[in-house]
Amino acid sequence: MTATLTAPIDVDRRGGAAVEFRSVVKDFSGHRALDGVSLSLRPGELVAVLGPSGCGKTTALRGLAGLESVTSGSITIDGDDVVGVPTHRRDVGMVFQAYSLFTHLTVLQNVEFGLRMRRVGRTERTSRARSMLELVGLGDLGERYAHQLSGGQQQRVALARALVTRPRVLLLDEPLSALDAKVRVHLRDEIRRIQRELAITTMFVTHDQEEALAVADRVAVMKAGSIEQIGTPEELYREPSSAFVAEFVGTSNRVRAEVVDGRVRLPGCREIEAVGSPADGAVWAWVRPEDVVFTDDPHAIAGIVETVSFRGAVSRTTVRTDPGTVLTLDHRPEVGRPIGAEVLVSFVPAAVAVTPV
């Protein structure tokens, strides 16, 4: 298996490879960073790995890159087990969180670096590097050095450098976290566009759930070295499988409820369909802020407005209810209530995710 990877790397390849983690374990002197991670990436798919700091997401990415060894388990790229294969033989491209351009080389020379390693001729090398710089929108900055570029530009160059060799897998290790908000949003959309254009299998590690939901075909949520849930962004948002996912992905209101005959009884609200097939009994229901509304229904939940924050298209209001819990509502700014107002709120989701109490 390994021997096939030592053959000259095909720089003309387009499209991505299938990647599979099987029961991967990684121990760091007494600490288990990866605890039996199993994850599949389909060819051409962008999978975001999302989780809090220390959950093992970067370790998993570095394991695939070969920058960390794994204690047990296997990692395959197109069926080839790459565990034990040196990084420079794995044919992966990687963009790091820290700016990683070689400061003694120009932008063009940076992008050419991987092609030089593969002994691509000068003419073709320069042509490809320039094309890739065009793709990331920096075609006219080839002669500059890293210190003459902004952070966003440096990460674009790093992306071009990672892609120019047409690697089997693209690895993105929080590449946007050092950038300011506006550049971050713009560049993440560009990454998605380029990834789709090249149809390259991509693993995108981030702790920013909005970023993950925005760019990924599927999102894998990690917790304490394990994959907690994997699914499309919509599935994760609407059907969280655990309290951790519900709380980590987006904002949720946790409400005590009861399941009766597969339907959820929420306080001050009609019965609502449950996501999945929960057993009858007491549960936590997870209701998104946009599914909580102000109402005039006297049977609704009474509370007092605590905070109001304007967020442009919507406002976010928190209401302290009689039982002492705080509910978060997202609503159009014009229907908002002032701080201190007594209000009635109700839940209006089509279906609600529940987890055991």
Added chain:
Amino acid sequence: MAAVTGVDVATRASSGRAPSAGGPAGRASTTARRVALGVVGLVFAVPIAAMVAFSLRSADGSGHDLNHWLAIVDPENERAYRNLVEGVTNSLVLAVVAALLVLALLVPAMVLVHLRYPRLARPLELVCLVPITVPAIVLVVGLAPVYSVVTRIAGSGAWTLALAYGITVLPYAYRAVQSDLAGTDLRTLTEAARTLGAGWAHIAVSVVVPTLRRGLLAAAFITVAVVLGEFTIASLLNRVTLQTALVQVSRSDPYAAVIFALLALGFAFVLLVVIGRVGTRGPGSSPAVSAGAPPPAGAAAPAAPAAFAAPAPPAPPARKARS
């Protein structure tokens, strides 16, 4: 392939000039800086000027001429200065060998510790800084039996002193390289190179050396400067170097000793200027980095000039060589 219309395409201004530089505070600080520079400059300039004046003094003391300088290059005096020429040659050989030793042994160890064994960084720093705390005379006491073995194995050539000098320059070379290592994310750069298909040998040549260029040059130049100024070890181990030869020639010709001391001082000055230039003007050096570039040079700058400034005129040169 569509082009990106980036929101971040605008290039940063790279002025780096403080906006208040032209204001009253700026003027005050400029004046203070000039005064400080002037005072410090006088401290250095007065003895150097005295050395120059002494070297230009005519033989009968009635005026000034270039006779002593011309005597240095006069073929008739070749025999008188033969020992000095041998000392200069030996010192240059020693400087080169010591610099190569430092670059070949210290730098790979530092890079390895930085990348793979960061827990060893403190012990390595301690080991490298220890020589600065050991007086040269004590060092020689320890080195003498070692050199009796070295002499049996490798002969008594002056170049063997480079082994001892390699130890004495460790603190300066370490600081020069370490300041560059600390200011660079070498780990990420090497990892990036590995994902791009580079093996370790190629990474060392194409990434590590160019990235640490300023630190390596500073370490090499500082090594040269320290070696050229060293006296005690060479004297006690009976080797002929520039400093020991200066002491010897000063007994018969103090003018020649002062002239050679001036030349050595000039050489050290040029070395330090080269460190600064190479460190700040190389490809890819950012203005921000340039501003901070002197640490390697600055770290050892006091040591290098001091090594040469020691033979101050017109006092008896024999007592001026620094240990």
